[in-house]
Amino acid sequence: MSLTREDFFCGAFLSYLLNNRIVPAIFEERIDPNRKIYDFTTNKGDFRVYVKSSEKPVNESSQKNGCRWNFPFTENQIDELKSVKSEGRQMYFAFVCGKTALNKSKIAIIPESIIFKYIDIDRNNKYKGQSIKIKLVKGHWDFDVYGTARSDKVDGLDNTLKVRVKNIDELFGQEQTA
Template sequence: MNITREDFYCGAFLSYLLNNGIVPALFDERVDINRKIYDFTTDKGDFRVYVKCSESPSSESDSRGSSIWNFPFTKSQIDEIKTLKTNSRNLYFVFVCGRHALNKSKIAVIPHNVIYQCIDINRPDKYKGQSVKIRLIKGHWDFDVYGTARADKINNIDNTIKVRVNNIDELFRKEQSEKIS
């Protein structure tokens, strides 16, 4: 079996879960080894995550202290996303925002309803590229999320969707039991 770069970045997400006390009780078998879609269960519920990776920011601004990662979606990936909707699992998109210094990489966990505002899964001309962009500004608590179907600015006013940088802990971490005194 050949190991791809995507395997390493997906491994970063899975390692983060395990190393931070987020212990999935069950992983469902992947039907297609090339898909980066994982089904798992924790004490917080049943989850399906679609993982995409970018090795480095597509744009950086030292003066603003910001980095932007671009995550393109192919026609077949958009078609696949249409089939991901599920009633029994909470659906999230996980974007591994890589850096050359790997320990500076970030993981953005974005709810599906935010992604559906950033790309148009029902776009008539599905052969035109679509993408999600994740911006992180130094010192901010949130990722700025936008994409093909949602501009980052309208009339020079911020139009991005804010998603908490550390929401991965809130979403998946095991509930702490209260100590009885």
């Protein structure tokens, strides 16, 4: 089996889990090795995570105050999303936001309910591109998320969803005891 660039970015997500003491008790066998969908269980529950990556931000050199990544979904991926069911699992999307300096890369974890508001999964025009965009403004604690079905601004006002940069620990990590 040959490795793809996507495999390395999926590895970043899995490595983050393991290096931060989020040790899944079970990783289930993937039905299709070409899909970047992982099923695993931690003490917080059963999860299904769909991993997508972007190697570098759009216009990295000109974005001095932050970075923006684009995550396009192909026609086949949109159709696949319609068929992927969470099957009693909590479903999330992990967007690996790559940087030229790999150690500066980030991972945005977003629940499926939000993603399906930002891409038009039941699109009438099958040829209209679908994508999720993630922006990280320098000095901010949250990613700004928007997509094809929801723009980043409405009447000049911010219309993005805010997602905590370090939310992996609270979503998948061990329960905190008082």
